[in-house]
Amino acid sequence: MGAPKKAGKRKQDPIIPNKSNKEEERVENVEELEDDDDLDENSDLGSEDFLATDQLDEDDDSTDDEVEGNNDVVDSDTENDPIVFGSDNDDEELEFESDSEEYEKDDDSVNEEEEDEEDSEAESDGSVNSKDKFSSESGNEQSEEEVRQPKTNNKSLVKSNKESNGSNKPARNVNKKVVKLSDHSEKNLDYGVKQNKSSIVNSGRNTSDPAVEKLTSNVDEYEQDSSDEEDIRNTIGNIPLQWYNEYPHIGYDWDGKKILKPEKGDQLDNFLKRMEDPDFWRTVKDPMTGQDVVLSEADIELITRIQKQKIPDAQFDEYTPWVEWFTSEVMKTPLRKFPEHKRSFLPSKSEAKKVSKLVHALKMGWIKSTVEMEKEKQKNKENKDFYMLWQSDDQAEEMRRIHKHIPAPKRHLPGHAESYNPPPEYLFDKKEMKEWNKLKSTPWKRKLHFIPQKFNSLREVPAYSRYIKERFQRCLDLYLCPRALKMRLTIDPASLVPQLPSPQDLQPFPTTMSMVFKGHTDMIRSFTAEAKGQYIASGGDDMTLKIWEIATGRCVKTVPCGGIIRSVAWCPNQAISLIAVAADQKVLLINPGVGDHLITSKTDQLLEIIPQSDVIVNERVRTAVQWEQAEGENWRNGIRVILNHFKVVKQVTWHARGDYLATVMPDGQNRSVLINQLSKRRSQLPFSKSKGLVQCVLFHPIRPFLFVATQRNVRIYDLVKQEMVKKLLSNSMWISTMAIHPGGDNILVGTYDRKMLWFDLDLSTKPYQTLRLHGTAVRGVAFHKRYPLFASGADDKGLIVSHGMVYNDLLQNPLIVPLKRLCNHETYNDFGILDVMFHPIQPWLFSAGADATIRLYT
Amino acid sequence: MVVIGKKKYQSGEGAQFLSRRSALKKLQLSLKDFRKLCILKGIYPREPRNRKRAQHGDTSIKTLYHKKDIQFLMHEPIIWKFREFKIFNRKVGRAKAMKEFGALRRYLNNHPQLKLDHIVKERYPTFIDALRDLDDCLTLCFLFSTFPSIAHVPREHSLLCRRLTVEFLHAVIAAKALRKVFVSIKGFYYQAEIKGQTITWIVPHHFSFEPQSKNEVDFKVMSTFVEFYVVMLGFVNFKLYHDLNMFYPPKFNSPGSTDTKLVDEEVYVSERIAALNSPLSSVNNATPAPEEELDTDQFPTEADPSQLELSRIEVEKVKKLKTLFKGLKFFVNREVPREPLVFVLRCFGGEVSWDKMLFVGSTFDESNESITHQIVDRPSMTKQYISRYYIQPQWVFDSVNARQLLPVENYLMGSVLPPHLSPFTDMLRDQTYIPPEQRALLDPEFKVKTAKDDSEESEAEEEGDDQPEIEQAETILEGESAEATENDISEEEPEITVTKTNDSESEQERLKKKKGMVVQQGQLTRENPWEKNRIEKQEYRLREKMIKKKHRNLYKSMMQGKEDRAKEIWLLRKKRRIHDSTEKEKRKQMRKEGKIKNTA
Known part of the structure; x- marks a missing residue:
């Protein structure tokens, strides 16, 4: 080379x-x-x-x-x-x-x-x-x-x-x-x-x-x-030479000078060279220097040998005779000089060990021959076969089983809607389709879990795309869903409704509206009936007291009171004719001048005399109320006595005998309840401490008890012993009004949170019954004095007459039957009925509404 | 005084439940194994009566198992099998990693196997219990029998499912136990009655398998279920065959047993159906004796004679149903799904065949003159035989559900089919909507408006008479009153109109009288029934308010449900009415056009 x-x-x-x-x-x-x-x-x-x-x-x-x-x-x-x-x-x-x-x-x-x-x-x-x-x-x-x-x-x-x-x-x-x-x-x-x-x-x-x-x-x-x-002539180093393709030089010499590429010469030159140069065929170009190199004979021989796929070295002899060192032929004379060792004639001990191991394994069945394995496979297959597991249909074998097994409920069977060809009414219309699409994110709320489809023939029915999912869901339900035994109620909902005596059997009670008293110009807040049942008096936001004759329905008299009348109460004492009217801060005692002439005149005479007493009026009381004799215009209008209170009076109520008069000023704090004695023209403050916002008070009809309703509770005070007897828990947010049964043992409390509470005082301090007859706040409740009736009026214009029978037998609980709902008033500023009252003698019912009318139901 | 040694949650509900986590801890199983065990053993979480107490004061919702259930699982021998599996997997994994293929093969050859026979017996103490629980089993096995070999669903599984389901179908055919069929969009619902248990299963339509995304369907869980169900179904089949006096591994006379060979899917399906067409050999080779007459002597066990009568009628109907297609020869055209039809027809004694050239197992040819019905699902055919009916497949299903051979007119080839109704609707429940077609089936007097009636009707209409419509409205109203509880209002309406007319008549009379005579006659005050009703209703509403607080919500929800159902019925009825009227309009239009053409 x-x-x-x-x-x-x-x-x-x-x-x-x-x-x-x-x-x-x-x-x-x-x-x-x-x-x-x-x-x-x-x-x-x-x-x-x-x-x-x-x-x-x-x-x-x-x-x-x-x-x-x-x-x-x-x-x-x-x-x-x-x-x-x-x-x-x-x-x-x-x-x-x-x-x-x-x-x-x-x-x-x-x-x-x-x-x-x-x-x-x-x-x-x-x-x-x-x-x-x-x-x-x-x-x-x-x-x-x-x-x-x-x-x-x-x-x-x-x-x-x-x-x-x-x-x-x-x-x-x-x-x-x-x-x-x-x-x-x-x-x-x-x-x-x-x-x-x-x-x-x-x-x-x-x-x-x-x-x-x-x-x-x-x-x-x-x-x-x-x-x-x-290459010492070119200093570019070991880099790809094509980098110099574009340059005229191919590198640098030791002096840093460019080595220029040799001239290539044109085709003619090449041709001439080819023609002339006998060595042209063996000339190659050296890429590093760009020079032509003429290959030597040895080189050419080498190349030709390689081309012919011969061994490059010409000297190598490929065909040297083959020496067979190890032959299959058994030679007569051993290769080795020494004889076979004795050991080679004995069976190998280690092999014997291995074989014995295998034999043992075979014997023990640890390893198996292929035949055996085949057999076993066959056997396994046969083993998979089934046999008679249950000997009898219904005789269970004694064995350990699941504790209190609850079988999984079966799936619902499909209805008409799932049919491939359902009746046309089951197919979704546009609205239903829209709803279906709307519930895409909450599919469980859909009525059906699929869209009913109609196919004209069985051939057209495709596979159901959610089929596998549904099956999987069922599998999940079977093993993941907690199970419990639930009693399913198969009762008729009507059986839950209490069986009450029919209202027909509980007559008489007011059923129809027979009269409307019109004349007030604003809503009527309160009204009261004369003890004999001949007249009623009413007052409201129009600041006048009107006296009506029940029989004719005429307004007999109108007394301007100079303030919003929040409460009116006719004196229960039949010997005098007097109405207590709460008009703003005043309480007016008005002699209406209707009815028996003797009584009215007598009342006037009685009230002309101002009883003199030398009792020094307490400062606390004096600042709360001042008695004043009416004069002049007022006297002519029938106003006899004026009690000037320090706060707005919300309610006035008479004691059954007609001598005492209780007034309520919710804003009065510890002076919110005031008891006034008419005969002595004297006032008392029964409570020294405020127990809350007093809503209304009531005198017990027989006993010297005073019922004071604060926002949530009703307290019963013994006026003689001057102590609290009971506290009734209303369990409601805000008491609006209350009425007492003439027997004195039952109270009806109306609340603003739509309830009416019937308290049986003998029974407990909690309501005997909570009546949810109204849909809105209850404004007025009333008992009838003689008949076992009570009524309630609420903001929803509804006036409900109920039967409330109280038995003398202490063991028997009161019977409460709602009888009739009368709905004739109109709403005014979201107010419906503001007050309810029974006729003192007849089973008639009055209701005063925000629509400035009084209606009589008979 | 504090009782020493007594702690909270050591007795009562607090001690009865275990959360899943603690159950796992107790059983020393992985979650995967635990799930499998639960599926195989049929253990499920239980809902405690008081969750807070059961969870020792924790209010979050946990999966709770009964303590006794877990203790029951603890004694299960297959837990050991699971452990063996674990070890086996490790060995195999190791051998694979070390490339010890000899060992690997040895391990794989004797892999541990689960044996579930005892669990079947344990879960189903009696055969009846097993039958009761067969619904899910059959549905899943039928589904798996259509599966290809996928991950977690080995080929043997689906093959075994196929074999077992076909066996079951044979048992149903032999016992003539099929009662109802329903073609739904999901698949074919079959209901059979075996030993007094109704078994309902679904067979999906063709090509039901499609790959599912992993977070939606876990085939592993399903295949665990199938693993158990296959064993269960095998035993149930064995017992069924035994009770029917037949050899259990039934010998189908199909050319080759295809269980082991991986044959073409289509071939397999066709063979499977072919198998359905051939009667099985029974143990005593004699022809099965006709069913002994049911002793109709009745013992007054039930108090109610009418109930007894009803059940007797039912029995007779069923007896008739069993031989519904007896003596009829059906030829199933190739476009009709054969499997359900062959199964149904054979169940009720019909003879079935199909094109010999297409599928194996046909028994007679299309040219056979004794064929009574040919089932086709195409609009028309070129070559028709006059001796047979060409009917659509729905006729078969509807006939089965109606338990009588329905007139074929509506089901002839190319005609628009009447709706296919579900046989599973519960008639006994009140407040269900009954489509007019169903009502027509129930009482023959009720006439459903069909195209034919309509044409007559319309002729009448053309004379300028609206009579038919009114008639129809009346029939609907009658139907309503027939239903036990319906919307009160709808009931009332006719009465109201009647009273009103009465009133007006009397008024006129009175006026006449007034004119004629001076002295007024005393009048009977007649109670206005509407008013009376109104009053009653009002009273009821007041009484409703006196419902105890305890029951108020229940009552409310019940009433709400009732209202909803009523509304639904109302809606369906309305839709039907609208649909009918539009249809009528269309037909009218069509006829008019036709007339015009005729005249032209």
């Missing part, structure tokens, strides 16, 4: 712009033809150098060479060395280590390698201006420089500091001969030599005798690098 390469390179040489002489090149060419010997080469180099020095005076060239040359070379080196030093007087520090002995030893084996090296050497030879790749220690360099300065032009370059060399070079002469040092690290390793280096120093002085000196030096292996692989 080495030879052709060398040849190629040498061919290129002339074209490369060099400072080297052409003569020199020629010499080289000649050499190349001569032979491959190292020695010769070296000598060539020497001659080269010599020629160069001829031209450029006093120039020292140093060419490196390897130690791995032939023995002769080394010999020659050693021979020459003293000459060099002698002649040159160089002070170069060059280490010599002639490893001749070693080389001698390994000579043969190394041959090929040597050849490689020779190539590189040749290259170095060829390139005249190539740098000295003399790698040595730094000390070496220094010494070099020292050497240069004093005297000569001998120079050796160290590869490791090329830069310094570079800088030196321009300063120096151009005509220095560079000695290439080619080193082979591999080789060095092979030889076991650490560093081996040879350098050839040519001394140009000796012209007649071109002395070729080879200097071998030991250098660090790392300094050698792989420099031998590099």
